[in-house]
Amino acid sequence: MDNITLANFFHEIADILELKEENPFRINAYRRAAQVLESLTQNIEEIAQKGKLEEVPGIGEGIGEKIQEILKTGRLRYLEELRKTIPPGLISMLAVPGLGPKTILRLYHEFGVETIEDLERLLPQHKICQLEGFGERSEEKIKEGLEQFRRHQKRSLLGKVEPLALEIVRTLEKVKGVNRVSLAGSLRRKKETIGDIDILCTSDNPKETIAVFCQLPQIKEVKARGTTKVVALSKTGLEIDLRVVEPEAFGAALHYFTGNKQHNIKIRTMGIKRGLKINEYGVFKVEGRGKEGEEEQDKEEAEKNRGTQDEEKTKEKEGEIKEAVGENEGEGESAAKEGVRIGGATEEEVFRAVGLPYIEPELREDRGEIEAALEGRLPKTINLSDIKGDLHCHTKYSDGHNTIEEVAQAGIEREYEYLLISDHTTTVGITHGMDAEKIQRQMEEIEKVNQRLKEKGVRFRLLKGVECDIKADGSLDLPDEILAQLDLVIAAIHSKFGMDQTERLISACQNPHVDIIAHPTGRKLGERDPYQVDLERVMEVCRKTKTALELNAFWNRLDLSDINCKRAKEIGVKVSIGTDSHHILEMDVMRYGVATAKRGWLEKEDVLNTCSLEELLGWVKNRKKSKE
């Protein structure tokens, strides 16, 4: 059983327990176990076989036993019992923005609302606003939440969201009084899918900045607006959060809003052990923290309530507190800023405060980066500037838009040393791909272009290649004698996605001419799940045959995924980053590939196309020899 399927058992338990208003820490334990399972590079089944389940952080005795049961029987009795205790539709309602367990349960008990459809039918009757504790606005908010849910059931893809986000960042940078602007959240971590856009800035005039932001042409509607924070909806229906912070808190806020949640919790917990309080306002030394500190906690409580308490009642208390924290703090922020500030202007200061070196945003997923940082074994991850060429490009010879000459020019503009022309073969019918005759013609044209560039003294070379289809029986779509003439051969699956692809991919790897397997799992984000394949076995064959696996940089694929990249590295398989571009403008998606490689902990030497041209051709030669 794969880790994701297993993780879903625990997500479901957490969802149900949430609706049953169980102990939140217990819920979080299940949630955390699910997340840990999702980010493990090793198959949990192997770990279980070695009896090492409980060595996995977040998995203890209870969850360990449940995993064993699932692996053994494919079922979990505990979950099956749990399911009987609540109507199944309630779980899906948790996904509606603004609806939490309390509201869902209330609506269920008052009106028998069991599904999202029930809720949609109830809304026009205007009964919700008559409930105690609810009003016109609450009902309106539920309606808006439902609309947002319907519109945006799926998370958005990185490559679709990033351009809009950068456009807003650039606009904000020009606003008077704004000093620094940065993306935060999953967008900054370059996660393959994005829930919302988080933007952070510093400003001389926060009020004015917030006012300007709310008027931006990209904004359709403002959902919430305070003195430091705005929640808005873009015209594309995506949520955009803006936070305005003070310059001395920029690093702390950037770290905090970049996440992810588990990473933050670990950092803050490390802070607590050092007598520090870490929040979005900075790093603070708190006297008495880490010990009993009851007095401190009382004070904290009082502080928390300060901004909201009745002025008359708290006058006396307030006098004391103001003395303790200083007069000039903003309302409601004083509690957060309690203690002596020891850092927070930069993210480095936050990490340093807990004894860590800087950790890149792409690594902040609580996948062992904090432990690695502590032990001084953080990877020196790959950067876009390390990429020496694109190893997957299409031209007019199949379904690409540009000529060979144009593609070469685009490669030169990106300061590449080389670029692999890799058009489809004929089996991929709709692409009008290449047969043996057509590819001969293409090779001749590539030679001519290379010759012209050489004469002009341009240090750039087009490589002759192909994206050869792997047929259902594992054979390739071009004869070996043709493949032998090419500089590099990519092989990929484009049909019969229903079958198990393990043997099909393995036989392709074993062909002496195949250098790279493209988009190895066939997934299309938000469209198509990965096909059935035992990637572990394929990777093992790749290691033996020295075949590289592609990280397809196109944002709707990003295949290999970050976690699979990490696994490839562990097994010792090279990763080749290719854009699969069908238009020269698409060649810039390389940055999403590099970001995903970073998220997979890949270093320069793990990636094939960080090699110079000579090294690359040497690698091919050496690989061919070892396959013979």
Place this chain on the structure above:
DNA sequence: GCCGTTTTCGGCCCGACTGTTTTCAGTCG
């Protein structure tokens, strides 16, 4: 349910904003 340089028991990150009520609960990130 997990975990331990604060503990094998008793903690578990921390704050903003909204709506409805007037002191706080709910939700979100």
